[in-house]
Amino acid sequence: AQRVTQPEKLLSVFKGAPVELKCNYSYSGSPELFWYVQYSRQRLQLLLRHISRESIKGFTADLNKGETSFHLKKPFAQEEDSAMYYCASTYNAGGTSYGKLTFGQGTILTVHP
Amino acid sequence: SQTIHQWPATLVQPVGSPLSLECTVEGTSNPNLYWYRQAAGRGLQLLFYSVGIGQISSEVPQNLSASRPQDRQFILSSKKLLLSDSGFYLCAWSPGLTGMNTEAFFGQGTRLTVV
Numbered sequence: 347a348q349r350v351t352q353p354e355k356l357l358s359v360f361k362g363a364p365v366e367l368k369c370n371y372s373y374s375g376s377p378e379l380f381w382y383v384q385y386s387r388q389r390l391q392l393l394l395r396h397i398s399r400e401s402i403k404g405f406t407a408d409l410n411k412g413e414t415s416f417h418l419k420k421p422f423a424q425e426e427d428s429a430m431y432y433c434a435s436t437y438n439a440g441g442t443s444y445g446k447l448t449f450g451q452g453t454i455l456t457v458h459p
Numbered sequence: 460s461q462t463i464h465q466w467p468a469t470l471v472q473p474v475g476s477p478l479s480l481e482c483t484v485e486g487t488s489n490p491n492l493y494w495y496r497q498a499a500g501r502g503l504q505l506l507f508y509s510v511g512i513g514q515i516s517s518e519v520p521q522n523l524s525a526s527r528p529q530d531r532q533f534i535l536s537s538k539k540l541l542l543s544d545s546g547f548y549l550c551a552w553s554p555g556l557t558g559m560n561t562e563a564f565f566g567q568g569t570r571l572t573v574v
Contacts (some may be wrong), residue, residue: 350502390549390565432503444510445491445553445561446518449503 348373350435352450358422360458367418367453369407369433377437379409379416380447385431393418393431404425425456430454461486465550465566472573478523478537480569482550485531490552492533493563494525497547509533510555544574 349372362395371377380394394402396409407418416433433437433450465482472478484490501533505518508526512536522541526534533550550566 352502389567392562395562434503444508445495445563446505446508447495447503447563448505449495451500451502 348377348435348437348448348451350433350448352417352431352433352453354453355451356454358458361425362422364405365420365423365455365457367431367433367442367455369416369418369450371414371416371433371435373402373414373435373437375437377435379407380434380436381405381407381416381418382432384425384432386429390432402453423455425457428455428457429452461552461564463550463552463564463566465569467569468567469570470572472540472571474542474573475539478535478540478544478571480535480548480550480571482533482535482566483531484533484552487531487552487554489530489555492527492553493551493553494517494533494535495549495550495551498543503549507535540573542573545571547571 351370353368381393382390383393384390394400394407404419405418407416409416430452432452434447436447462485492509495503496506497503507515507517509515509527512527512530522544523535523537548569548571551563553561553563
């Protein structure tokens with residue numbers, strides 16, 4: 347069965363410090379990985395997806411198939427980065443996945459001034 | 460542009476009472492629709508998904524059911540709520556007939572407390 351693990355429920359850093367939110371996955375196939383974010387009083391929304399290999403709001407995430415990880419990184423955290431972050435995956439088990447997502451438990455990031 | 464509406468935002472219901480949460484999507488046709496739940500201390504878990512009218516797939520056995528009476532309407536129901544049904548329920552949609560990398564768009568969520 348698919349599993350996405352975010353080992354840190356809470357993460358606190360100071361403004362300007364680097365931040366890394368950890369995510370590990372377990373699959374037998376080839377998953378696609380995403381990071382979703384929920385800012386205070388806002389809806390859950392996509393931050394970035396592994397296939398795009400892009401940097402969004404200074405965040406990047408690299409898929410490491412050897413370590414089965416998809417950690418989210420930002421070199422200099424900002425106060426506005428404070429939010430709940432979810433790692434998620436979908437996969438193709440021989441057919442379409444219909445966009446079904448498996449989420450990790452989420453990490454609450456707090457960036458202190 | 461596409462929008463998703465989910466209501467109510469909060470709900471307190473007694474054990475044994477029925478439940479109906481509604482979700483509608485505007486600005487798109489034939490979307491894939493989903494219901495997720497976040498129970499206390501756990502991540503978001505997919506409950507149901509639908510790829511078309513009347514087509515419902517359940518991901519986990521539970522006390523809940525889902526229906527899709529119209530293309531852009533998705534309803535989560537229960538005949539008799541249990542305490543364990545408490546949680547945060549999220550409706551979401553994604554473009555239909557697409558592959559794995561499609562973004563999902565989420566509603567604002569419903570906080571359900573069963574007392």
